[in-house]
Amino acid sequence: MSLSFSIEASDGKARAGQVKTAHGIFRTPAFMPVGTGGTVKAMTPDSLAATGSDIILANTYHLMLRPGAEIVRSLGGLGKMMGWPGPILTDSGGFQIMSLAKLRKLTDGGVTFKSHIDGTEHFLSPEKSIGIQETLNATISMVLDECTAYPCSKEEAEKSMKLSMGWSAQSKDAFNPRPGFGLFGIVQGGIHFDLRRESATFLEEQKFDGYAIGGLAVGEGSEILHEVAGFTAGLLPCDKPRYLMGVGRPEDLVQAVSVGCDMFDCVLPTRSGRTGQAFTHRGTVNIRNSRHRSDARPLDELCDCPTCLSYTRGYLHHLVRSGEILGSMLMTWHNIHYYQGLMASIRRHILGGEFSRFEASFRELYLEGDIEPLT
Amino acid sequence: MSLSFSIEASDGKARAGQVKTAHGIFRTPAFMPVGTGGTVKAMTPDSLAATGSDIILANTYHLMLRPGAEIVRSLGGLGKMMGWPGPILTDSGGFQIMSLAKLRKLTDGGVTFKSHIDGTEHFLSPEKSIGIQETLNATISMVLDECTAYPCSKEEAEKSMKLSMGWSAQSKDAFNPRPGFGLFGIVQGGIHFDLRRESATFLEEQKFDGYAIGGLAVGEGSEILHEVAGFTAGLLPCDKPRYLMGVGRPEDLVQAVSVGCDMFDCVLPTRSGRTGQAFTHRGTVNIRNSRHRSDARPLDELCDCPTCLSYTRGYLHHLVRSGEILGSMLMTWHNIHYYQGLMASIRRHILGGEFSRFEASFRELYLEGDIEPLT
Numbered sequence: 001m002s003l004s005f006s007i008e009a010s011d012g013k014a015r016a017g018q019v020k021t022a023h024g025i026f027r028t029p030a031f032m033p034v035g036t037g038g039t040v041k042a043m044t045p046d047s048l049a050a051t052g053s054d055i056i057l058a059n060t061y062h063l064m065l066r067p068g069a070e071i072v073r074s075l076g077g078l079g080k081m082m083g084w085p086g087p088i089l090t091d092s093g094g095f096q097i098m099s100l101a102k103l104r105k106l107t108d109g110g111v112t113f114k115s116h117i118d119g120t121e122h123f124l125s126p127e128k129s130i131g132i133q134e135t136l137n138a139t140i141s142m143v144l145d146e147c148t149a150y151p152c153s154k155e156e157a158e159k160s161m162k163l164s165m166g167w168s169a170q171s172k173d174a175f176n177p178r179p180g181f182g183l184f185g186i187v188q189g190g191i192h193f194d195l196r197r198e199s200a201t202f203l204e205e206q207k208f209d210g211y212a213i214g215g216l217a218v219g220e221g222s223e224i225l226h227e228v229a230g231f232t233a234g235l236l237p238c239d240k241p242r243y244l245m246g247v248g249r250p251e252d253l254v255q256a257v258s259v260g261c262d263m264f265d266c267v268l269p270t271r272s273g274r275t276g277q278a279f280t281h282r283g284t285v286n287i288r289n290s291r292h293r294s295d296a297r298p299l300d301e302l303c304d305c306p307t308c309l310s311y312t313r314g315y316l317h318h319l320v321r322s323g324e325i326l327g328s329m330l331m332t333w334h335n336i337h338y339y340q341g342l343m344a345s346i347r348r349h350i351l352g353g354e355f356s357r358f359e360a361s362f363r364e365l366y367l368e369g370d371i372e373p374l375t
Numbered sequence: 376m377s378l379s380f381s382i383e384a385s386d387g388k389a390r391a392g393q394v395k396t397a398h399g400i401f402r403t404p405a406f407m408p409v410g411t412g413g414t415v416k417a418m419t420p421d422s423l424a425a426t427g428s429d430i431i432l433a434n435t436y437h438l439m440l441r442p443g444a445e446i447v448r449s450l451g452g453l454g455k456m457m458g459w460p461g462p463i464l465t466d467s468g469g470f471q472i473m474s475l476a477k478l479r480k481l482t483d484g485g486v487t488f489k490s491h492i493d494g495t496e497h498f499l500s501p502e503k504s505i506g507i508q509e510t511l512n513a514t515i516s517m518v519l520d521e522c523t524a525y526p527c528s529k530e531e532a533e534k535s536m537k538l539s540m541g542w543s544a545q546s547k548d549a550f551n552p553r554p555g556f557g558l559f560g561i562v563q564g565g566i567h568f569d570l571r572r573e574s575a576t577f578l579e580e581q582k583f584d585g586y587a588i589g590g591l592a593v594g595e596g597s598e599i600l601h602e603v604a605g606f607t608a609g610l611l612p613c614d615k616p617r618y619l620m621g622v623g624r625p626e627d628l629v630q631a632v633s634v635g636c637d638m639f640d641c642v643l644p645t646r647s648g649r650t651g652q653a654f655t656h657r658g659t660v661n662i663r664n665s666r667h668r669s670d671a672r673p674l675d676e677l678c679d680c681p682t683c684l685s686y687t688r689g690y691l692h693h694l695v696r697s698g699e700i701l702g703s704m705l706m707t708w709h710n711i712h713y714y715q716g717l718m719a720s721i722r723r724h725i726l727g728g729e730f731s732r733f734e735a736s737f738r739e740l741y742l743e744g745d746i747e748p749l750t
Contacts, residue, residue, distance in 0.1 A: 325649075
């Protein structure tokens with residue numbers, strides 16, 4: 001029934017395991033590359049799988065507007081349409097309505113909004129969001145929630161959290177349980193521990209297949225992020241996956257794993273790839289910088305992705321500066337490969353009971369910074 | 376020495392053969408995808424090779440401006456830099472100076488111009504162009520020529536042709552012969568048979584490794600194109616490859632092969648791929664058209680490229696309309712695969728002595744047009 005989550009090893013609060021779904025297994029801790037509109041930008045599904053990605057995320061908001069959920073269904077559902085045979089998690093659409101859509105009108109029943117693409121009016125309710133995610137054939141659906149703004153007053157955070165909890169219950173009622181498919185609840189409550197506790201308790205009573213920590217990585221800074229994520233993770237059931245939404249940088253992932261988070265998504269490796277920022281074992285590299293112009297070394301000497309095996313920094317610099325599509329392709333491939341390599345290391349070291357040692361050595365190298373320029 | 380061209384079969388004026396170079400063999404008739412700035416846009420070298428591409432073209436004008444020939448050399452030369460182990464033909468830069476650069480000043484010695492990228496002033500002469508192409512490590516270099524405008528008076532065409540012939544001789548003198556590398560001359564003369572003959576005779580006396588037909592596909596229309604190309608091809612030595620520059624549409628390639636042309640380049644499959652036009656066995660398809668929105672059929676039912684094997688018209692429509700990079704990747708891949716499949720068919724039918732039959736059946740299907748929309 002639904003999803004089956006098994007923990008293979010724990011090391012401190014960090015856990016390594018796997019989730020069995022109708023569309024195959026994904027290993028945890030898992031990083032989900034973001035495939036907003038039914039494509040992880042600049043990647044083919046084959047290259048995505050080659051990076052070690054087991055599961056991807058897609059955005060309900062984008063897909064409901066374009067091409068539309070019914071069209072996705074007529075093309076075989078999201079996975080078949082985009083040629084991705086593995087599991088897919090879809091968000092509820094709530095976050096993008098707040099961040100992208102225009103003229104939002106919030107009611108208890110849901111949200112009326114105008115598309116940022118063509119201005120057409122749409123309506124999303126918990127029931128509608130769950131229905132769309134089922135139409136898309138999402139492996140894991142998310143409840144509709146309101147991502148509480150930061151900063152906001154405690155009163156606002158409480159009101160927003162309560163709205164989300166009502167929507168969670170409605171989403172749960174609307175969800176059609178199928179073997180190998182699941183529904184996750186989302187803890188809200190801003191930066192307030194008591195509100196987070198109230199939210200987590202409410203959700204746990206509803207019995208979801210996994211629990212997400214929402215409303216973070218919205219500008220609160222990494223200290224508060226880690227504090228609230230750590231506190232909230234500790235409130236959630238041990239036997240279900242915990243998903244820290246929208247996080248983040250490599251160092252955030254390592255930290256969040258150490259407090260018991262199992263799943264992550266972030267546009268950072270893909271979006272940065274398209275603008276020339278690489279993630280490497282020695283921190284970030286801005287390939288647009290002219291220091292790389294005639295540098296015949298690879299982006300990351302410790303990386304075995306196709307970009308690092310075949311191309312120089314100088315060539316990548318040229319491609320990115322020239323706005324070449326291949327620049328986006330190669331940089332994105334490297335970044336996702338780097339992220340998935342990091343997740344694989346994390347899992348290996350948890351299984352080996354050496355996660356703390358790994359965390360320290362990761363930080364040391366990552367914070368050391370890029371290799372010296374050629375002279 | 377230089378290049379070795381062997382003709383394996385002839386059928387009428389059509390020839391099938393191969394050219395041995397320092398960077399491997401390419402089969403003729405050959406279509407060269409265009410890799411303007413050191414990348415065939417939206418393709419990796421691996422996927423390019425998988426389409427059956429043996430040789431690609433790169434633009435000296437673009438590379439001399441960005442990243443600069445010396446940088447290309449410091450990154451191992453063009454082929455090594457871009458991860459393409461096969462032969463590369465570079466043009467001379469003359470065509471782009473005329474079509475892209477600003478504030479050109481023509482002298483007998485060469486051309487002074489301003490970069491269309493950053494306005495910096497540059498100078499190109501026959502000697503300089505040949506030197507840059509050697510610095511890039513081009514397998515086949517082209518002489519510097521002036522691509523005569525169309526329409527123009529016969530006097531202008533003659534003057535332009537004579538300028539190009541002078542430059543050809545200077546280019547030949549400047550070329551450093553190396554085993555497996557070659558230099559091609561370019562016939563000019565506009566639409567005037569006597570000028571074309573004069574130009575071809577002049578070049579033949581210079582003894583080039585191959586002969587190009589330049590100054591066509593510049594707006595003269597397909598009737599004149601084929602007439603002049605056919606006439607000019609007949610003037611050129613049989614034992615050297617004949618390269619019809621900048622051509623063209625699939626039907627143009629088939630026609631040009633029938634009059635004895637062996638090599639082609641054109642931005643059409645790549646540029647069209649990025650704007651949503653596909654080439655198929657049944658003519659062109661504009662995937663942006665809303666008739667494809669929920670069409671679960673492949674772009675081309677007769678095609679076995681990764682795009683057609685894995686994706687629907689509806690998904691491609693969605694990707695292209697959404698401006699997704701993957702749309703450019705998949706459409707470009709299909710288009711180049713289609714072009715190379717066409718060249719493979721052409722070669723096979725020449726070798727089998729059935730080129731005329733192929734030409735007729737190609738035309739019949741190609742002109743039949745796209746499959747009916749779904750109702």
